Amino acid sequence: MRRTGVWLLGAHGNVATTAMVGARAIAAEEVGTGGLVTAQDPCHRLDLPPIEGFVFGGHDVSATTVSSTARMLSERATIPPEIVKAVDEDLERIEERIETGTAINCGRAIEDRVERAFSERNVSDTVARLREEYRAFVTEQNVDRLVVVNVSSTEPPLSDPGRYDTVSSVERAVADDDRDLPASSLYAYAALLDGYPYINFTPSTGASLGGLKALARRKNVPHMGRDGKTGETLLKSALAPMFARRNLRVRSWEGHNILGNADGRVLEDEANEAGKLASKSGVLDGILDEEFHNRVRIDYTPPLGDWKTAWDDIRFSGFLDTPMKMQFTWEGSDSILAAPLVLDLIRLIVHADEHGEGGLQPQLASFFKSPLGVDEHDLSRQFGMLTNYVNRYEGIDD
Amino acid sequence: MRRTGVWLLGAHGNVATTAMVGARAIAAEEVGTGGLVTAQDPCHRLDLPPIEGFVFGGHDVSATTVSSTARMLSERATIPPEIVKAVDEDLERIEERIETGTAINCGRAIEDRVERAFSERNVSDTVARLREEYRAFVTEQNVDRLVVVNVSSTEPPLSDPGRYDTVSSVERAVADDDRDLPASSLYAYAALLDGYPYINFTPSTGASLGGLKALARRKNVPHMGRDGKTGETLLKSALAPMFARRNLRVRSWEGHNILGNADGRVLEDEANEAGKLASKSGVLDGILDEEFHNRVRIDYTPPLGDWKTAWDDIRFSGFLDTPMKMQFTWEGSDSILAAPLVLDLIRLIVHADEHGEGGLQPQLASFFKSPLGVDEHDLSRQFGMLTNYVNRYEGIDD
Amino acid sequence: MRRTGVWLLGAHGNVATTAMVGARAIAAEEVGTGGLVTAQDPCHRLDLPPIEGFVFGGHDVSATTVSSTARMLSERATIPPEIVKAVDEDLERIEERIETGTAINCGRAIEDRVERAFSERNVSDTVARLREEYRAFVTEQNVDRLVVVNVSSTEPPLSDPGRYDTVSSVERAVADDDRDLPASSLYAYAALLDGYPYINFTPSTGASLGGLKALARRKNVPHMGRDGKTGETLLKSALAPMFARRNLRVRSWEGHNILGNADGRVLEDEANEAGKLASKSGVLDGILDEEFHNRVRIDYTPPLGDWKTAWDDIRFSGFLDTPMKMQFTWEGSDSILAAPLVLDLIRLIVHADEHGEGGLQPQLASFFKSPLGVDEHDLSRQFGMLTNYVNRYEGIDD
Amino acid sequence: MRRTGVWLLGAHGNVATTAMVGARAIAAEEVGTGGLVTAQDPCHRLDLPPIEGFVFGGHDVSATTVSSTARMLSERATIPPEIVKAVDEDLERIEERIETGTAINCGRAIEDRVERAFSERNVSDTVARLREEYRAFVTEQNVDRLVVVNVSSTEPPLSDPGRYDTVSSVERAVADDDRDLPASSLYAYAALLDGYPYINFTPSTGASLGGLKALARRKNVPHMGRDGKTGETLLKSALAPMFARRNLRVRSWEGHNILGNADGRVLEDEANEAGKLASKSGVLDGILDEEFHNRVRIDYTPPLGDWKTAWDDIRFSGFLDTPMKMQFTWEGSDSILAAPLVLDLIRLIVHADEHGEGGLQPQLASFFKSPLGVDEHDLSRQFGMLTNYVNRYEGIDD
Ligand SMILES: NC(=O)c1ccc[n+]([C@@H]2O[C@H](COP(=O)([O-])OP(=O)(O)OC[C@H]3O[C@@H](n4cnc5c(N)ncnc54)[C@H](O)[C@@H]3O)[C@@H](O)[C@H]2O)c1
Ligand SMILES: NC(=O)c1ccc[n+]([C@@H]2O[C@H](COP(=O)([O-])OP(=O)(O)OC[C@H]3O[C@@H](n4cnc5c(N)ncnc54)[C@H](O)[C@@H]3O)[C@@H](O)[C@H]2O)c1
Ligand SMILES: NC(=O)c1ccc[n+]([C@@H]2O[C@H](COP(=O)([O-])OP(=O)(O)OC[C@H]3O[C@@H](n4cnc5c(N)ncnc54)[C@H](O)[C@@H]3O)[C@@H](O)[C@H]2O)c1
Ligand SMILES: NC(=O)c1ccc[n+]([C@@H]2O[C@H](COP(=O)([O-])OP(=O)(O)OC[C@H]3O[C@@H](n4cnc5c(N)ncnc54)[C@H](O)[C@@H]3O)[C@@H](O)[C@H]2O)c1
Ligand code: NA
Ligand code: NA
Structure with a gap:
């Protein structure tokens, strides 16, 4: 072997x-x-x-x-x-x-x-x-x-x-x-x-x-x-193309992550968080052409342990510019x-x-x-x- | 022209x-x-x-x-x-x-x-x-x-x-x-x-x-x-491949739709609903290989008018068979x-x-x-x- | 003793x-x-x-x-x-x-x-x-x-x-x-x-x-x-008075419960489910005066085991009859x-x-x-x- | 008159x-x-x-x-x-x-x-x-x-x-x-x-x-x-007593608010936000005795206009210290x-x-x-x- x-x-x-x-x-x-x-x-x-x-x-x-x-x-x-x-x-x-x-x-x-x-x-x-x-x-x-x-x-x-x-x-x-x-x-x-x-x-x-x-x-x-693309960002890269190809214009995509492990504790520090935020929000910018409000937050919440909850709120508009939305929660163990x-x-x-x-x-x-x-x-x-x-x-x- | x-x-x-x-x-x-x-x-x-x-x-x-x-x-x-x-x-x-x-x-x-x-x-x-x-x-x-x-x-x-x-x-x-x-x-x-x-x-x-x-x-x-593939089912066809290709095994996918328009009133009738349910749940079966619990519900809720809210709850397991989940709500106007x-x-x-x-x-x-x-x-x-x-x-x- | x-x-x-x-x-x-x-x-x-x-x-x-x-x-x-x-x-x-x-x-x-x-x-x-x-x-x-x-x-x-x-x-x-x-x-x-x-x-x-x-x-x-009032219904009895006393008129309250234990298997039978549904929906009727769309569903989803997820969608209107909403998920172990x-x-x-x-x-x-x-x-x-x-x-x- | x-x-x-x-x-x-x-x-x-x-x-x-x-x-x-x-x-x-x-x-x-x-x-x-x-x-x-x-x-x-x-x-x-x-x-x-x-x-x-x-x-x-107690905080003051009186110990309560109106623009400034955050998080401290992780965020998201979405994630433990959770979204017009x-x-x-x-x-x-x-x-x-x-x-x- x-x-x-x-x-x-x-x-x-x-x-x-x-x-x-x-x-x-x-x-x-x-x-x-x-x-x-x-x-x-x-x-x-x-x-x-x-x-x-x-x-x-x-x-x-x-x-x-x-x-x-x-x-x-x-x-x-x-x-x-x-x-x-x-x-x-x-x-x-x-x-x-x-x-x-x-x-x-x-x-x-x-x-x-x-x-x-x-x-x-x-x-x-x-x-x-x-x-x-x-x-x-x-x-x-x-x-x-x-x-x-x-x-x-x-x-x-x-x-x-x-x-x-x-x-x-x-x-x-x-x-x-x-x-x-x-x-x-x-x-x-x-x-x-x-x-x-x-x-x-x-x-x-x-x-x-x-x-x-x-x-x-x-x-x-x-x-x-x-x-590594594991949770929320994985989902973004699966979902954003759907909006793009259906000509549904994203107006805002808010991502809020809470996690409680050692990685979360390190990311609480703004300096260390910066790189993570850049790679997390870059995915959407790479898929969606339009200008939109793109924010990712990572917060340290000890009771969650190694589990992370991502909550995303997506506003988009379609035909006749009618505003619509979707929201998701993703609950996974990062490790x-x-x-x-x-x-x-x-x-x-x-x-x-x-x-x-x-x-x-x-x-x-x-x-x-x-x-x-x-x-x-x-x-x-x-x-x-x-x-x-x-x-x-x-x-x-x- | x-x-x-x-x-x-x-x-x-x-x-x-x-x-x-x-x-x-x-x-x-x-x-x-x-x-x-x-x-x-x-x-x-x-x-x-x-x-x-x-x-x-x-x-x-x-x-x-x-x-x-x-x-x-x-x-x-x-x-x-x-x-x-x-x-x-x-x-x-x-x-x-x-x-x-x-x-x-x-x-x-x-x-x-x-x-x-x-x-x-x-x-x-x-x-x-x-x-x-x-x-x-x-x-x-x-x-x-x-x-x-x-x-x-x-x-x-x-x-x-x-x-x-x-x-x-x-x-x-x-x-x-x-x-x-x-x-x-x-x-x-x-x-x-x-x-x-x-x-x-x-x-x-x-x-x-x-x-x-x-x-x-x-x-x-x-x-x-x-x-026509418009809302919840559109999302399923965008999301399910992510689970499939990452070898994340879906255990259950519950979809619950509430809507309040005339289409919803007709679909309240079980006979007319049957065809819709078949095409809605067929998408997942067409993407996911594994056996899983797959249910779709469509309920008529008049106060929603032409707006539909789909709530989906997805349980899946990954590495070491650890169970994880995601949930989403989709709020769109069907028309x-x-x-x-x-x-x-x-x-x-x-x-x-x-x-x-x-x-x-x-x-x-x-x-x-x-x-x-x-x-x-x-x-x-x-x-x-x-x-x-x-x-x-x-x-x-x- | x-x-x-x-x-x-x-x-x-x-x-x-x-x-x-x-x-x-x-x-x-x-x-x-x-x-x-x-x-x-x-x-x-x-x-x-x-x-x-x-x-x-x-x-x-x-x-x-x-x-x-x-x-x-x-x-x-x-x-x-x-x-x-x-x-x-x-x-x-x-x-x-x-x-x-x-x-x-x-x-x-x-x-x-x-x-x-x-x-x-x-x-x-x-x-x-x-x-x-x-x-x-x-x-x-x-x-x-x-x-x-x-x-x-x-x-x-x-x-x-x-x-x-x-x-x-x-x-x-x-x-x-x-x-x-x-x-x-x-x-x-x-x-x-x-x-x-x-x-x-x-x-x-x-x-x-x-x-x-x-x-x-x-x-x-x-x-x-x-x-026993344990989960979703407990929440209803805590939340509904807030709507009532603030004169926020509930238009619809949809409750969807999924659970995977033996209790859920018994409740899959419509006859046995009837009593449960009556006591679950009675709470809201006892608190809210207005006519509204009140539905509770209980579905059996084996992968959840003894854990129950309730998803509730509440539509209400307030000042100037403007429609608003709230949704919650409750994830608890029934036992x-x-x-x-x-x-x-x-x-x-x-x-x-x-x-x-x-x-x-x-x-x-x-x-x-x-x-x-x-x-x-x-x-x-x-x-x-x-x-x-x-x-x-x-x-x-x- | x-x-x-x-x-x-x-x-x-x-x-x-x-x-x-x-x-x-x-x-x-x-x-x-x-x-x-x-x-x-x-x-x-x-x-x-x-x-x-x-x-x-x-x-x-x-x-x-x-x-x-x-x-x-x-x-x-x-x-x-x-x-x-x-x-x-x-x-x-x-x-x-x-x-x-x-x-x-x-x-x-x-x-x-x-x-x-x-x-x-x-x-x-x-x-x-x-x-x-x-x-x-x-x-x-x-x-x-x-x-x-x-x-x-x-x-x-x-x-x-x-x-x-x-x-x-x-x-x-x-x-x-x-x-x-x-x-x-x-x-x-x-x-x-x-x-x-x-x-x-x-x-x-x-x-x-x-x-x-x-x-x-x-x-x-x-x-x-x-x-004025209007949305998320109103809900907290209705819900937190339920946890307290049932001896369900809150471990963390994360509140994330996104809103798009002029009030939101002013609250983007950390100085002006400070007072708001204090009164928003004080409510829970006033109801719950235990030590817990209590955070409120307010973010300015222009596409939402006068509408505010609050997303709250609550972790609590009950009998045998088993961890459970609830989450809610509240979507209302602040005005x-x-x-x-x-x-x-x-x-x-x-x-x-x-x-x-x-x-x-x-x-x-x-x-x-x-x-x-x-x-x-x-x-x-x-x-x-x-x-x-x-x-x-x-x-x-x-
Ligand atoms: N878990 C995920 O889903 C995921 C996804 C993408 C990226 N990542 C990244 O993977 C990394 C590890 O995540 P984790 O959850 O295992 O974190 P962790 O905090 O549990 O482990 C990091 C380990 O690195 C050690 N370490 C720190 N600096 C070191 C150095 N200079 N040399 C050698 N060791 C050092 C720490 O002592 C610790 O043992 C993080 O950078 C995280 O951002 C994780
Ligand atoms: N809106 C969506 O997102 C969507 C997606 C996929 C499929 N559909 C399907 O599109 C259809 C239309 O949806 P809708 O929301 O416009 O419904 P609707 O109830 O508003 O309109 C249906 C119209 O069809 C008419 N009609 C019924 N039977 C007829 C017949 N035999 N001959 C001619 N007219 C007849 C009705 O009088 C009504 O005016 C439905 O079958 C629906 O399931 C809609
Ligand atoms: N767990 C909760 O949150 C909750 C809340 C309110 C009410 N309840 C009610 O409590 C009851 C028990 O729930 P559970 O989750 O323990 O269910 P379970 O299915 O795990 O247990 C029920 C037990 O009752 C036994 N049983 C059935 N018929 C019997 C009979 N005639 N005589 C003696 N034993 C009999 C069964 O064999 C089984 O062992 C259910 O009626 C449930 O609806 C539970
Ligand atoms: N809407 C809610 O749900 C809610 C709840 C609780 C508290 N509040 C508070 O109510 C206040 C008003 O909220 P809003 O949404 O109407 O905000 P807004 O920004 O729409 O209105 C505030 C108005 O105050 C004016 N203003 C600012 N400084 C002033 C000054 N020194 N003298 C006179 N006018 C001045 C501004 O020009 C503006 O017209 C805010 O402090 C907000 O935090 C609102
Ligand atoms: Na945040
Ligand atoms: Na249902």
Whole structure:
């Protein structure tokens, strides 16, 4: 069986934990494959690396453990307790492979919560250490391939990212100990340098800098991002095309999200919230042509735990300019929605890597709120892109 | 300017009236083209007959007038009063061309409300009279083409429609004075016999009989149906694919509709409701593979007038089988949603007719809850079929 | 400590089980007193029998056990699993005191599901057997007092209840083996005859017959009913007075309930549903003076389990007759809402009994959808009646 | 017929205009008395001044007119156009009695929008001018009594209001030209000095200063405030007691309001919003004992016009600490909800004045979000206070 190394940045977090618990539970045949896009048509026609072969490791800056995050999630009606129990030994083994990460330039909200973090003398040494840790994992675990996935807390947006538009500008910044480069980009840089595919499931900067995209092209490493499309935004990308194609003009779209987990606590900080809001509201602007009132709010409401309620209010007008409206509530567990996508993305980016597809991976657009390099936000058309990719490999994979 | 004859079955009704008011208001430049699919890309690339050239006539079995339906709708916040005023003279002129229809086999709920209806000695004479009335309109109004559109009240479903599976079986039924054939099918038969394109915007039988579909093919007349897809069902066809493609398994989808207009009153009758419920719930079954609890309710609530509120409750499970849910309310005016589609369909079926496309018109699937001859219920893919049709005519229409 | 015997009709059901689990968990200090009206002001000022002193027994017609109902509820996110575990031994002991009941005249939906039921030769023997079973429990368990509580499945309404308007008419019916008397009334009759207070938490007939109410007065036994007011109806009784007192005229109030437990399955049967609908819609009619469209629907949706979602749509008009609206969804566990009320009612009816209050107990009106003998449906005023009762005993109880 | 002078501060605004249009339409018997609390039991048992006898005047700082505000409201589906037409002449006559007001210390959001405002040399002259204008109106219109009502835009809260705790401190501030006193308090001061009853329908400071309350007591002038209780907060005060009395512990109550009128535009300014948020969230704190997450948001969404949608999400726990929830949406026209209360308050405060009741008027608590001097926030109990007041006058008024 192919062994796929999976390196999770933010390995103690909810998304990472749920992904690992789920992967091990699937491997143990404790649970089915609900929620996995790759478990069904069209993707299951590809020859994808098996989830049973995933070997997990990662970085985090908290002092907790995967096991205790899993238990916490099971108390909050997210993961069934018996599943946590069934995989608990696996989680203990994984814990040994989780290293202390770097929290450089992650914004106050995160920095205030860091419980452990390494700090090398300079940025250059930081990158060297990350590379060394990736490499050690690959060797020790004897994996065929390593994928680095960012599921750590959302950083504030980077100001003036244009200054890192070329490979050499990034190289210079690292050499000159430029402290503006955020942790997410250092993790990405270290991965790409050694040819490890990289996925950015968060709104953080990661590999979205011009210089890192160029590096990925040069090294022919596949990568993709940003910000997993799980709940309210997923719905927007399914619904907005209906209004657009029926010539029903949206006048206002108010989205109000309340959530109670650690992600919500970090997003309470306005700086960290900014990136999330941008990617959440960008989807509508990408689908609807008209001018309209577009607002998204994210509020932290502790009693909700890992569950998020999104309430959207949409006003539109149709024939004879008559005003009409629709409203929806979406009540889902963010981690449960996100985790299978993380597993899907790993399988699909490994496929791309195995077939020599480097740089951005537009066929993965449907997974992201802000798909890098893709203007299409219509969910159905994004799925069409994935189907086309699969069709391209028809007859090749067998 | 091309003159298109538009013959509305149910011409005094809400949908018919709103379509005529809107068409005349657009002609008078009193209002824009919001809600019209044909007013924008891709359809506007086709050479379609202008709405200004539409000449209206029709059948009804009520003693009211288009003007008074329009006024009633403007009192209920559907059509702005100033628009009704602006087109009122046009409506009076149209009234002169509205004939008394036949109410044969339309179910108790309709029959109890018929205020005027013709009854010929037998079915054969009924068909002859309808043909004569269509023909007279074409001659007197000097139109280039006639389209017959069914927007009359929903009939109960026909039992054992298989007995009318061939052209000759229909011909024999008419000759033998078979009283089981419903009005909607007689109107359709009369239209197809003389080559008039036919649209069935209702769940009634119309031209969906095997024998009438064969007749349309034989005569190469374009026709399409059934049941305009306007509100809750439109949403279902936009949303359900999202669940399907993300492998989120729907466990139950409860739809509860309340509405207060004449259509709602007719649908209170269980016989007449049956066809509507079938086409409303069929959409989900056509998109979702899994077994799930699928119920639609339609309740008559007079204070709502022409406004309908649909409330849908959707339970689904995802990764680790965790149950989640979404709920929506949709608040629209049924007539405002339906009327522009009627105008779109007329324009598009004229286009088909002008280009020699006979029989069913699958490119129009996105307009219908139960698109005849089309299994695809995914709204986005249905729009794709329309785009493909338009693309086929690229370079031909100019 | 005072020992209070609690005899539950429908002891294997969800409400009964949750009440027993909760009572034992409170006794074991495993959980607090949330949801108990008697745990706080004003009722806690009364000298009420302690929940720790409740001794449970009962009748049922199913072959399941309290333990297995409890486990089923804990799997459906109603009762926390650790609580079920903590009281499981108590439940086993209770099981020994649960007798086979009678299912006479309970309607098809229940009769089809009966797994065991006793049938004596005639009604008279049936009553004798019930009396014997109550008495045996009192003696064996050495309780100070016995309260009989109906929490069994809803029966269809009794036709022409006026024929049982006097004590002698009931006595004659029993003597003449009148098979129209439903089980709920036989259970109640047997209780009242021997002076055991009786509570009817269901919409079934129970002691609401004129003859049984007269018997209770004659014997000075306290009793009260019908139909516990837990969710949607509770809300109605809190909200409708706001509309009434602000002169906001309700035009329509649509209530749509979906639920997935055994109660929902029984209510799917139209006969059994009738009583429930009557008590649910009666509340609004009792508060609002105006004519309005008042509909309640109850639909069975298995994926919801013991959870019920009520969706209400309220249209009203105010100043200048402008139409406005509100909508709500209520998502609660029916058993969790009902169980504490059952415990409250037992404590309060024991108090009444101890103080010589016989017949109907209007101070308990706030607990019921159709409070027997009380016209007041305004929740706040009903609470006022309870407060007045408590105030009357101020200084007496100590 | 008794002539009641009504002086509206903010006379060009939506609430003022709707109140005047409604009063004149009632006088002309164009419309009924829906929405008026005083039109029904218990208040109609009092001998209240007739609405037909209301004579309107007021202050504003905008350059618009009552007529044009009325027309604007009729275009936005608030006031029916035919009603505006029926009273239009009356509105023109009222316009002549609307004076230019003062905008001193009303916060940036208002000051930026002032189109006309008077500014006397100092505060003392300002007060003198206001008194002169009130007096002139009383004389010219020959009214029996004058009531001053604040329905102008919300001011920011006053910092350290304790410094104006005595009559002399206020007198000194006026004499010393203290520019911190906001317009609302100057208008109130001028009214109370000459014995005119005063109502503060807004969250602004008005007569809530200790010194002004003392002045009202000394002069025996009735007054009451603050902030009319119309929509979401009204609902909270009806619903929260249900949770409290059933021992259902509220964990979080999120209220999200979107509205599109001028009031919403002013409240977009955080300073002006502060007072509103305080009075909106205070209601829950006044009813619920437990600690809970309590947030209110008000967002400006222009497409909604005068219509407001409140969406509330309430999480609570009950028996066995099981978490449950309810959500509601409230869709009303703020002006339509507020205007009848303004008319009610005028009638009721005139009654108080006629019967020598001076100072704060607790019987009016049900009309306000923050009823001055009243701790009771339970709507039903507040209505009880009004009923008690009416009962006190039983037999006196005839
Ligand atoms: N759950 C979803 O639906 C969803 C959807 C889209 C995106 N996301 C994004 O995924 C990310 C993770 O979400 P979550 O709910 O798991 O959050 P979480 O707070 O539970 O987990 C984040 C983890 O990252 C760790 N971390 C923070 N900074 C780090 C650093 N510099 N290096 C290493 N570890 C670091 C934290 O200690 C924590 O353990 C967030 O950015 C979130 O916005 C989540
Ligand atoms: N409005 C929508 O959103 C929508 C969507 C899909 C389908 N439809 C269907 O369109 C149809 C019309 O809806 P509506 O709201 O205008 O209803 P309506 O009741 O206002 O109008 C129906 C008209 O048909 C007339 N009629 C009835 N039987 C007839 C007959 N045999 N011959 C001629 N006229 C007849 C009636 O007198 C009435 O004037 C209905 O079948 C409805 O189900 C409407
Ligand atoms: N849960 C609530 O919120 C609520 C509120 C008001 C009223 N109620 C009423 O309480 C009753 C119980 O509800 P539930 O959810 O526990 O239902 P359930 O179906 O879980 O339990 C009912 C029990 O009664 C038993 N039973 C049926 N007929 C019987 C008979 N003749 N003698 C003895 N036992 C019999 C059944 O076997 C079953 O065990 C129902 O009538 C319901 O309508 C419930
Ligand atoms: N409508 C409701 O449901 C409701 C409920 C409670 C309270 N209120 C309060 O009532 C007030 C009025 O609401 P609205 O919707 O009519 O607002 P609006 O903006 O339509 O009207 C306010 C008017 O006050 C005028 N104004 C502002 N400052 C003034 C000053 N210093 N002197 C004189 N006039 C001044 C403005 O020019 C405007 O004409 C607001 O404070 C609002 O918060 C309204
Ligand atoms: Na918000
Ligand atoms: Na229903």
